[in-house]
Amino acid sequence: MLPDKPSHIAIVGGGFSGVCAAVQLVRSSPAPLHITLIEPRDRVGLGLAYSTTDPDHRLNGPTWVHSIDPQDSGHFTRWCEKQGIFSADSQALLPDGSAFVRRADFGRYMESAFREHAQWPATQSTITHLRARAVDALEKGDSVELVTDAGHSLVCDLLIIATGNPQPRLQAPLDASLAAHPGVVENPLDTQRLLEIPAQASVLIIGSSLTALDVLATLLRQGHTGKMVSISRRGLQPRPQAPSAGPLSPPPTVPVAPATATGRQMLDRILGPAPDFLTQPGVEPTLRAWIRALRQRIGEVQAQGASWHLAFDELRDVVWRTWPLLPTAEKRRFLKKARTWYDVHRFRSPPQTQSLVQAAQAQGRIEFRVDRIQSVAALEASGPLRVCFAPRQGNAKRCEAFEVIINCTGLDVLARVSSNPFLSALMDKGWLTPDACGIGFAVDEHCRALTAKGTKQRAVRVIGPPTAGTFGDPLGAMFIAAQIYRIVPDVLSSLEASRMR
Numbered sequence: 001m002l003p004d005k006p007s008h009i010a011i012v013g014g015g016f017s018g019v020c021a022a023v024q025l026v027r028s029s030p031a032p033l034h035i036t037l038i039e040p041r042d043r044v045g046l047g048l049a050y051s052t053t054d055p056d057h058r059l060n061g062p063t064w065v066h067s068i069d070p071q072d073s074g075h076f077t078r079w080c081e082k083q084g085i086f087s088a089d090s091q092a093l094l095p096d097g098s099a100f101v102r103r104a105d106f107g108r109y110m111e112s113a114f115r116e117h118a119q120w121p122a123t124q125s126t127i128t129h130l131r132a133r134a135v136d137a138l139e140k141g142d143s144v145e146l147v148t149d150a151g152h153s154l155v156c157d158l159l160i161i162a163t164g165n166p167q168p169r170l171q172a173p174l175d176a177s178l179a180a181h182p183g184v185v186e187n188p189l190d191t192q193r194l195l196e197i198p199a200q201a202s203v204l205i206i207g208s209s210l211t212a213l214d215v216l217a218t219l220l221r222q223g224h225t226g227k228m229v230s231i232s233r234r235g236l237q238p239r240p241q242a243p244s245a246g247p248l249s250p251p252p253t254v255p256v257a258p259a260t261a262t263g264r265q266m267l268d269r270i271l272g273p274a275p276d277f278l279t280q281p282g283v284e285p286t287l288r289a290w291i292r293a294l295r296q297r298i299g300e301v302q303a304q305g306a307s308w309h310l311a312f313d314e315l316r317d318v319v320w321r322t323w324p325l326l327p328t329a330e331k332r333r334f335l336k337k338a339r340t341w342y343d344v345h346r347f348r349s350p351p352q353t354q355s356l357v358q359a360a361q362a363q364g365r366i367e368f369r370v371d372r373i374q375s376v377a378a379l380e381a382s383g384p385l386r387v388c389f390a391p392r393q394g395n396a397k398r399c400e401a402f403e404v405i406i407n408c409t410g411l412d413v414l415a416r417v418s419s420n421p422f423l424s425a426l427m428d429k430g431w432l433t434p435d436a437c438g439i440g441f442a443v444d445e446h447c448r449a450l451t452a453k454g455t456k457q458r459a460v461r462v463i464g465p466p467t468a469g470t471f472g473d474p475l476g477a478m479f480i481a482a483q484i485y486r487i488v489p490d491v492l493s494s495l496e497a498s499r500m501r
Helices: 016-028 075-083 103-117 176-180 191-195 210-221 265-270 287-303 308-316 319-325 328-346 351-362 421-429 465-471 477-500
Strands: 007-012 033-038 125-130 134-140 143-148 153-156 158-161 203-206 228-232 366-370 373-378 385-389 398-402 404-407 448-450 456-462
Touching (some): 007 016, 007 143, 007 477, 016 033, 016 103, 016 125, 033 153, 103 125, 134 421, 143 456, 158 477, 191 210, 203 210, 203 398, 210 351, 265 477, 287 308, 287 328, 308 319, 308 328, 319 465, 456 477, 465 477
Parallel strands (some): 007 033, 007 158, 033 125, 158 456, 203 228, 228 366
Antiparallel strands (some): 134 143, 143 153, 373 385, 385 398, 448 456
16 A cells, blocks of 8 residues: 655756656655656756757767666667657668767657656656756755745755756866857857857867867858867877677677677676776776776787777776775876876767768868967957967967867866855755765765765765766766666665654
């Protein structure tokens, strides 16, 4: 017999993390749940990444790694087939059977999943969207009272923080005041700003990540004829996808994990143990030792005719297990010295985007440089910007004028709290505390928020990117979905214990 009153869960953040958590909870709970998604946008499931409307902005992984249900890797693919996505988007489906669809289509999929689960008949569970911004939370006995900027007051049995990544902002040496300049695009995910760039304008893109490639794809599709320069400190660009990312397994002679997962296979890989090449006797938990072991493993699989991707992914898939094994000093060393190298192998470019950018680069339309900005100054209120680059090898300082600067520098972790009054309030109360690496919030193995004294917050959980400092890499859809899957049993057990009290 079901309880008369469903447990109430408030989820702050209505992007992928928030909607995925809501869907998995109502599908898994044997008792009724009432879930409220607090999200100021009028659409849920999109977040930063999937709000784009540009047709050249694609997912950087195939459809089978983007399911909202980690136990069913074909869920998103079937939705695409039913919606006619592959027919409408002729470039999405590759010859090997893999599909890299538009991010806007994935946003529609997330909205569809939200609607499908808004009324869950099996347990009479519900998910509702409250269009507001959370600003504070208060203790109310064993419960939490959530306050919004619209004056709402919600009492919930459990608070889940799913705020995702912060909005991009200018970072040093660019002064924050430059964001007001018409030639500076602070948020590269603002598609409309990109569309307004004149075709003849000289453009400087700060960064060479996946976001930078998306920006270049947009400019190229618009027929941009002006100078396009992308700079980064190391000159590293995202690596290509594995040779076969579709529903094809590697040759049976290669004794490594298949490149493609079906059914629960991807989830089982993520939930699997740490790779032997990192945990075998003699391999110390240090960055240097692990890099050496990974390179050796890559050499082994390449000697057998396989790609480096297979060895790298053996590590990537279980980073949530391996990262906690590193001492804090080694984690900080990784973030300072090796993260860029890791990221370009971890976050791979969609084949369609890579082909477009590479062709333009070969034609001389795009220039990638190893460079570092020393200063940026606006020559006039709305005119060109003078960019001076740091001298290299004793050469004199170089300065150039650009009409447009696009910020693709990546995440600014300090903005996670400073730009969010809700997180600031919880930090001030001591409900949230920075993790040891300073890139997110400290949580336990079940994503319960930890106070500065290490006390577990029974009724407060943090999921997704804000837990990167604890788990290393809950940054992609399949890893966030798997993280939620891991903690759902403990969340439901905690709610049941609360009902029994």
